[in-house]
Structure formats: structure tokens, C-alpha cells
Amino acid sequence: MSRTVHELDRTEDVRAALANPHLVPELPPAAEAWDPLPERSESLGEGASMAWLRATVPRFSSGETHARRRALVEAELRRVDPAELRRAVASRPGAAETDVRIRVVATLAEALGLREPDAVAEAVTVVAGTYFGGTDPAADAAVAELVGLVLGKESAGKEGAGKEDEMEVAAGLICLLVQACDATAALVRHATPAGGVSAGGAVGPAEAVRAGAAGAAGATGGADAAAGVGAGAAVGVDTAEGAGTAVAAPRVGATASPDATGGADGAPRAVTAPRADTAPRADGGVCGVGGPLVEEVLGETLRWDPPVRVLRRVAVCDTRVGGREIAEGEVVVLGIAGAGHGEAGGSLAFGAPPRECPGREHALALAAGILAPGPRTSFARLHHRDTPLLLPNAWDYASAAALVADGFEAVGTTSLGVAAAAGLPDGVAVTAEATLALARQLGGGHFLFTVDAEGGFSDDPAQVAELARQLRAAGAAGLNIEDGRGDGTLAPAELHAAKIAAVKAAVPELFVNARTDTYWLGCRQDETEARLMAYQRAGADAVFVPGLSDRTRIGALTARLDVPLNILYTPDGPGLAELAALGVRRVSLGSLLYRTALGAAVAAARAVRDGRHPAGGGSTPSYAEVQTLSSGADQDRRSDRRSDWRSDQRSG
Structure with missing residues (x-):
């Protein structure tokens, strides 16, 4: 029929x-x-x-x-x-x-x-x-x-x-x-x-x-x-x-x-x-x-x-x-x-x-x-749990080692701490060498760590990608790059997205946390979501909005985003449990610990000067404990030098 x-x-x-x-x-x-x-x-x-x-x-x-x-x-x-x-x-x-x-x-x-x-x-x-x-x-x-x-x-x-x-x-x-x-x-x-689900x-x-x-x-x-x-x-x-x-x-x-x-x-x-x-x-x-x-x-x-x-x-x-x-x-x-x-x-x-x-x-x-992108590395997987990753930020090897010894799964670096320790201003792209040096020190300790690299220390995406390669070679699991500039303005979203895309193309396994400073700098806050979406499209593994503490706006962002949202902890903002309920998956401490340490150091000196015992008591590590923290890195460096010597002998 x-x-x-x-x-x-x-x-x-x-x-x-x-x-x-x-x-x-x-x-x-x-x-x-x-x-x-x-x-x-x-x-x-x-x-x-x-x-x-x-x-x-x-x-x-x-x-x-x-x-x-x-x-x-x-x-x-x-x-x-x-x-x-x-x-x-x-x-x-x-x-x-x-x-x-x-x-x-x-x-x-x-x-x-x-x-x-x-x-x-x-x-x-x-x-x-x-x-x-x-x-x-x-x-x-x-x-x-x-x-x-x-x-x-x-x-x-x-x-x-x-x-x-x-x-x-x-x-x-x-x-x-x-x-x-x-x-x-x-x-x-x-x-x-x-036409298929690819391994890449x-x-x-x-x-x-x-x-x-x-x-x-x-x-x-x-x-x-x-x-x-x-x-x-x-x-x-x-x-x-x-x-x-x-x-x-x-x-x-x-x-x-x-x-x-x-x-x-x-x-x-x-x-x-x-x-x-x-x-x-x-x-x-x-x-x-x-x-x-x-x-x-x-x-x-x-x-x-x-x-x-x-x-x-x-x-x-x-x-x-x-x-x-x-x-x-x-x-x-x-x-x-x-x-x-x-x-x-x-x-x-x-x-x-x-x-x-x-x-x-x-x-x-x-x-x-x-x-949807699944977590590819152990560091990435920390961002895909019901409980947010609480990320404390270190400024040197000892501070990172102390935090890891206390049970923190990963640490970040603080650009303010790195810059201040070197006697340099933060956020003006002058600490690239100091940042790389710290990454190499932390890599020697086999820590799971991510690096705060300001805006990538360059407006050339290719140079930012090269920095990412060097950080990954040093042992970094992640990279935080921001769109805020030292003069208080924001970089064009397209430029920041290009940096993110260049980094992911050069080092796909490096976890990129893309930061927008709309709230941190208090400008163009109405662009926040659009910027985060652009950075997500460029390949960011997570996005970061320091300065945002409004619960309604945080919840609205987590509902829209495909990637984890990172929030900076503030004493007068939502606590860890409340941020978790809002869908936040990473909470950074930023420069809080560095500033707290500076304050504690000055307070201890002041107390001795004034005839009082310094506060802190049992929470202050002993000389031997600090030596133990830093000796791990020294042993790793000696081991690396011995490995290099053996390699040279074999190649010679």
C-alpha cells in the first residue's frame, strides 16, 4: 500500500x-x-x-x-x-x-x-x-x-x-x-x-x-x-x-x-x-x-x-x-x-x-x-561537597605548614601577606617574583595549595598563561586571578576572560578561581553576575566575589552559576554554616590571618614592654615546634638536590 x-x-x-x-x-x-x-x-x-x-x-x-x-x-x-x-x-x-x-x-x-x-x-x-x-x-x-x-x-x-x-x-x-x-x-x-563524550x-x-x-x-x-x-x-x-x-x-x-x-x-x-x-x-x-x-x-x-x-x-x-x-x-x-x-x-x-x-x-x-564539568583533581573535588572548603591563606612556608598540621586540607596564599613581607604594595603587579618564590617553597612541602596572583601580573593573556605554567610546575593546584586594578578600577571583562581562557588552555589541570572586585572596590556592582558568567564561560573552575555578604544576593548567584561560588569570610557577615546553606562552596580567609598575626606580634611585644605576660599562652607554638614545621621543607629540598645530583651523574 x-x-x-x-x-x-x-x-x-x-x-x-x-x-x-x-x-x-x-x-x-x-x-x-x-x-x-x-x-x-x-x-x-x-x-x-x-x-x-x-x-x-x-x-x-x-x-x-x-x-x-x-x-x-x-x-x-x-x-x-x-x-x-x-x-x-x-x-x-x-x-x-x-x-x-x-x-x-x-x-x-x-x-x-x-x-x-x-x-x-x-x-x-x-x-x-x-x-x-x-x-x-x-x-x-x-x-x-x-x-x-x-x-x-x-x-x-x-x-x-x-x-x-x-x-x-x-x-x-x-x-x-x-x-x-x-x-x-x-x-x-x-x-x-x-559527536561523543571525550576524555579531554x-x-x-x-x-x-x-x-x-x-x-x-x-x-x-x-x-x-x-x-x-x-x-x-x-x-x-x-x-x-x-x-x-x-x-x-x-x-x-x-x-x-x-x-x-x-x-x-x-x-x-x-x-x-x-x-x-x-x-x-x-x-x-x-x-x-x-x-x-x-x-x-x-x-x-x-x-x-x-x-x-x-x-x-x-x-x-x-x-x-x-x-x-x-x-x-x-x-x-x-x-x-x-x-x-x-x-x-x-x-x-x-x-x-x-x-x-x-x-x-x-x-x-x-x-x-x-x-557539566566534573571535579578533575583532588583540589577541585574539595569544591564539590555539601560543606564548603574553608581556605586559610598563608604568607610563608611556616604559616602554611602550621595550618596543614592543624588539619586544614588545603591552603591559599595571600597577596597582601606576600607583598607586605617583601616591603611592597599589594595589587599593583610588582610581586610576581615573590609569589613564584613562595609557590616553590610551598611545593617543596607537598602541600595542596592555590596561589593568589592578583590580576596575573600582566594584561597579556599569554604572559599570564606562562605564569600559570610556572606555578603549576612549582606544585600549585590552583590560581586566583582578579579583575580589580591597583588604581581602583576594573579590567574589562573580556580581557579577564581572555586571561582565564589562556590559562585553561595552557594548564587545563590548574584550578582557576576567577575573582571579580565589583564589591571589593565598591564599583559597578550591577555587572557582578554578567562578569561571573563571562568568566565561567571562559573556563573558570570557580568564581570569587570578595566583599559580598548580602545573603539574598549570594543565594541568587549560587542558583545561577554552574561553578562553585567563593566568598570571603567577614566577621560581620554570614558564618560558615549559613554560607553552606546558601550554596557557597568555598570560603576564603584572605589576609585575615596575616593581619591577625601582625596584631598578635605587636600585642605580645607591647605586653612585655608594659610588664605583662603576652596573651596566647598554650596557642603559641614552641621554638621546637616551629623548627619541626620548617624541617620538612629542608629535608625535601635536600632530597631534591640529591636526586638532581644523581641525575647529573647518570647523564654525565
Whole structure:
């Protein structure tokens, strides 16, 4: 049997077709007769099959039946917080070695409260292969297994209407999971370099996504979207038709045999997508998109290179769309990829009312959780915990050693302390040598430390990158660079972003904490968020706003940022616990300890002069204790010299 196929790709025509109640998704061909209410034997899922699933899910329903089934799915989604979903998928154990599809489905299944989420995920991958057509006894068995896992044995006693209702709920949940499978993996793959999740984890700005995808945007979709969610809408129920194939649909008015477009029903053949495994990084961290905001990358991907490129509808009665008469039974192919180019954020990729994907936010959360930069080093991981990293700032080897000996996991340096110790002013780019010298001393002690390098001691990004190389070679785990200048003004955000990008390109493993001095200098505070976003897009691993203590503004920033927010502790500002509750992930002490030490030294001298005992008592370290602190570095230096001597002897 041949059918006329109409192609629509203008945005207004595609929207009109999606809103037309007489154009409905086409039910894939059933391989066997379907019993609308399968009898339950000893196995909870007995009688459930691919044919039953297709006939029961919202995806292939229409009219009042579709509305009822969609409402069931929406109720399930309301129980799942997208933000929690994003965190869960990002931190899922073994994520680096897990197939993206398994990772997505298991995370969603767990969030929905299902038993054995890993077993659910394995079964869903089998079902996804034939969801849009075809037969597979293994898929039928997997559907039956999923019904049991979704409903649980406590539901086994229900009969009649109660049984039918619970089976409809089960089908809706399976629909969510199946449609979360291949399409979300495809979205992740399309949003990363070379079409895959790379070990390097780096991707260019969102504009690069557009440029790279534009050439492919006109092509028919591939196997990526076999699970059939609109542009990777991981938990959509209505929006996709399966993958497109390399075979184009006939032009309007032409006729085609059922096999012309690859499927027995005229739909594009649903080809099983290749695995979209994440590649483990050398440090075992999560591979991720670096540089631009994850949301921007996803938005550009959905707009220019969506995993699902076409949607198919069949007319249930004569109708009219885009100035064309469409007869009952004729097929309409909607070019979502082309029509979406004019839609910011690729909105058509998730369909349109009344069949718009209700899981858009959940879909993007799952993809963002996989793509977002994960902590790559031990120092970076300190910024991704529920408790903020309290970072004390040292000014010499002994102060750093004392802090580490007292249990602090990492230390920073204080540019004021370094400058003052050298008799130089802070913030005017004259302490580069002293800063490097301290970094080399701290590196000899094997401390986990980060360096405050003012503005990088140069306005040349290449020179700042060279400084970063030298600091990393000295042993630094991180670098703090600020946009404030010694004259009380702010450097252009574009220049500071260029410095950040240059450092990350030169030394990717160096943790860059990008500081804006809008509050510290009390100027242009309305630019704070825009500057932080620009620095985040440039590749900053964290951002720092010293001088900001307003709780509402801190909370607003943590809600918007993808990277950790660093706040400077002030005695009259929020405490550590309150900052943690606001979402702050790093709290620096800045020059507080150095200034406190200066004050204590003067107070001790004054007390002796005035005939009193100095305050401090047992908190003042003994001569021997200070000797012990510094002897570690001396032993390391002697060991390094012996190693250098042996190397020279071998090379000579």
C-alpha cells in the first residue's frame, strides 16, 4: 500500500501541524494480537509485551485517552526535582565507565522510586531497540520484567479496573524510561566534540556548537534518536517519531511504498543507536563540557543539531495545514531540525501544545548533569561537597605548614601577606617574583595549595598563561586571578576572560578561581553576575566575589552559576554554616590571618614592654615546634638536590 507523504519544514507550518488534533502519531505495527488487559499469572508482568506497551503509552495515544495517560505521566514527573536529578546523574557511582543510556535511565528510575534501578536500566535498553517498530522476543520479555519492577509484588492482588489503572501507570513509567534512553545519550553526544563524550572534556563556546552543527543541520536524522524523544527530551512522552534515516521522504504528492522510508509503516527506520559511552579521564573524574555554560551548549545543540530531526504524523481525517489539503491516512513529515533554527533554545525539539514534552526541564537536567564539568583533581573535588572548603591563606612556608598540621586540607596564599613581607604594595603587579618564590617553597612541602596572583601580573593573556605554567610546575593546584586594578578600577571583562581562557588552555589541570572586585572596590556592582558568567564561560573552575555578604544576593548567584561560588569570610557577615546553606562552596580567609598575626606580634611585644605576660599562652607554638614545621621543607629540598645530583651523574 502506498501513501502520500507531505513534508513541512517552515516554523509556522510545523507549529500548526503539531497543534492540529487531526494529525496524530502513528502506532508502530504490532507483531501479534494484543490483549488489552493481560491476565496475570505467577509473574507480575505476564502478558505484557511490546505490542501492549505501544498500545498503552501516551506517546501513541490520541484524544481523551492521550490526555488521561499524559496526566498520569505529568503526576509522576512532579515528584522529581530537576535540580536533584542533575546532581544525582552527575555523581552517580561509576559514571565514567557507564554507558550514558544506562546512567540516565538508572538515575531517573531511582528518582521515580523504582526498585533495582540498574536492572530497570538494562531492561529499558532492550525495549528501546524496538519501541518504534520491529519485533524481538527479548524486548517482550524485557517489558514483562519492567512491569514487575515498576509495580512491585504488592500490587499483584488487584483485579478489574484497579488492575487496568495500575498497568496504565506502569506503561507510562516505562514510556518515560524508554524515551530517556537513546535520545538523551544522543543529545549528550551531539553537544560534545566529535559527536561523543571525550576524555579531554573540552568543548568550545556555544557559537562553536552552532558553527559545527550548521553543516549537518539540513541532513536527515541518524540512528541517534531511535528511542524517539524530541531532541533528546529525556523524559518526553509525545514529541518524537524515532530516528530519521539517510533515506529522504518522498516529495509532496509523490507516493511511496511502506518500505520506502525504511519502516513497515512508512516511518523512518528506528536503528539502534551506537553506544554513547563516557570515556574515563585519567583521574577517574566525570568527563564534561568545559568553557561555556552547559545550558548554552544544550540550547545551541537543540537549535542546530537536535538528535531527533523529524516528527511524523498521520491524518485521522481530512484536514488542512500550511495551505495544503491532507487526506485521511496521509503522512506528514515535520522537519524539526530546519524549523528549529529560528527558535531560541530549540523549543520545537520538544514539540508544541497540546503534545509538548512535559519533561523538558528533566531532560535538560539529565544532559547537563552529564555534560557539566566534573571535579578533575583532588583540589577541585574539595569544591564539590555539601560543606564548603574553608581556605586559610598563608604568607610563608611556616604559616602554611602550621595550618596543614592543624588539619586544614588545603591552603591559599595571600597577596597582601606576600607583598607586605617583601616591603611592597599589594595589587599593583610588582610581586610576581615573590609569589613564584613562595609557590616553590610551598611545593617543596607537598602541600595542596592555590596561589593568589592578583590580576596575573600582566594584561597579556599569554604572559599570564606562562605564569600559570610556572606555578603549576612549582606544585600549585590552583590560581586566583582578579579583575580589580591597583588604581581602583576594573579590567574589562573580556580581557579577564581572555586571561582565564589562556590559562585553561595552557594548564587545563590548574584550578582557576576567577575573582571579580565589583564589591571589593565598591564599583559597578550591577555587572557582578554578567562578569561571573563571562568568566565561567571562559573556563573558570570557580568564581570569587570578595566583599559580598548580602545573603539574598549570594543565594541568587549560587542558583545561577554552574561553578562553585567563593566568598570571603567577614566577621560581620554570614558564618560558615549559613554560607553552606546558601550554596557557597568555598570560603576564603584572605589576609585575615596575616593581619591577625601582625596584631598578635605587636600585642605580645607591647605586653612585655608594659610588664605583662603576652596573651596566647598554650596557642603559641614552641621554638621546637616551629623548627619541626620548617624541617620538612629542608629535608625535601635536600632530597631534591640529591636526586638532581644523581641525575647529573647518570647523564654525565
